[in-house]
Amino acid sequence: MRSPLDRRSFLAGAALVTVLPLASARATPEAMAAAIKEVVGGATIRAGRVKLDLPPLVENGNAVPLTVSVESPMTPADYIKAIHVFNEKNPQPHVFDARLGPRNGRAVVATRIKLGDSQKIVAIAETSAGEFWSASADVIVTLAACIEDIT
Amino acid sequence: MTNVLINAPKTAKPGEIVEIKALILHPMETGFRPGTNGSIIPRNIIERFTASWNGAEIFRMEMSPAIAANPFVSFFAVAMESGTIGLRWTGDEGFLVEEQVAIAVG
Numbered sequence: 001m002r003s004p005l006d007r008r009s010f011l012a013g014a015a016l017v018t019v020l021p022l023a024s025a026r027a028t029p030e031a032m033a034a035a036i037k038e039v040v041g042g043a044t045i046r047a048g049r050v051k052l053d054l055p056p057l058v059e060n061g062n063a064v065p066l067t068v069s070v071e072s073p074m075t076p077a078d079y080i081k082a083i084h085v086f087n088e089k090n091p092q093p094h095v096f097d098a099r100l101g102p103r104n105g106r107a108v109v110a111t112r113i114k115l116g117d118s119q120k121i122v123a124i125a126e127t128s129a130g131e132f133w134s135a136s137a138d139v140i141v142t143l144a145a146c147i148e149d150i151t
Numbered sequence: 152m153t154n155v156l157i158n159a160p161k162t163a164k165p166g167e168i169v170e171i172k173a174l175i176l177h178p179m180e181t182g183f184r185p186g187t188n189g190s191i192i193p194r195n196i197i198e199r200f201t202a203s204w205n206g207a208e209i210f211r212m213e214m215s216p217a218i219a220a221n222p223f224v225s226f227f228a229v230a231m232e233s234g235t236i237g238l239r240w241t242g243d244e245g246f247l248v249e250e251q252v253a254i255a256v257g
Contacts, residue, residue: 091216092217095217096217105227108226109212115217
């Protein structure tokens with residue numbers, strides 16, 4: 001007959017096994033992590049200050065409106081230098097790199113992007129002091145972009 | 152070239168923050184899609200969009216194939232002095248389009 005301790009350790013092990021696959025499925029794909037590392041270098045990325053507006057459910061991945069807004073006074077002493085946007089599952093991890101300065105007054109950039117699959121989008125803002133702030137958004141895409149030539 | 156739509160105010164008060172929106176006709180072909188004959192359609196995208204105010208660069212965007220066809224960009228600028236806002240798109244296959252709009256500040 002098994003001792004209670006054995007049963008407890010078995011249950012703990014079973015719990016670990018069920019948790020791990022979930023954690024790895026949500027992990028950032030390597031390509032995006034590498035692309036982010038290329039931009040950020042060794043600096044730490046903090047969550048906050050950045051707002052990433054994207055519809056949570058997209059019917060057509062060919063043109064998805066995206067707005068990145070960053071809290072910043074945008075003065076010559078303290079401004080947002082760059083906004084980078086990355087994706088997880090398009091063929092390439094880059095979406096765009098925008099360069100800004102105090103002449104912009106407001107650190108807000110909007111565009112339309114393509115999404116090849118349901119995925120996570122990450123926006124990273126670089127301040128003039130060299131700090132990095134980020135926000136991410138999950139998007140569900142029902143019709144993916146880049147499947148075939150529709151023209 | 153007339154395949155460009157620019158939306159910027161014609162007048163602004165000094166120091167006012169104005170929004171500039173620009174749309175350009177372009178296929179933004181990713182280089183990852185097979186065409187009707189089965190072979191990959193070569194990449195043809197706009198790689199860079201720059202905006203200047205009286206010649207001084209105020210905004211730049213490096214684009215990737217993940218930008219939707221007919222790229223739309225919106226950004227802000229502080230209206231400092233009257234003059235022209237210059238917008239420039241460059242990309243694959245020697246793509247180059249330049250447009251200017253006038254703005255009166257005062």
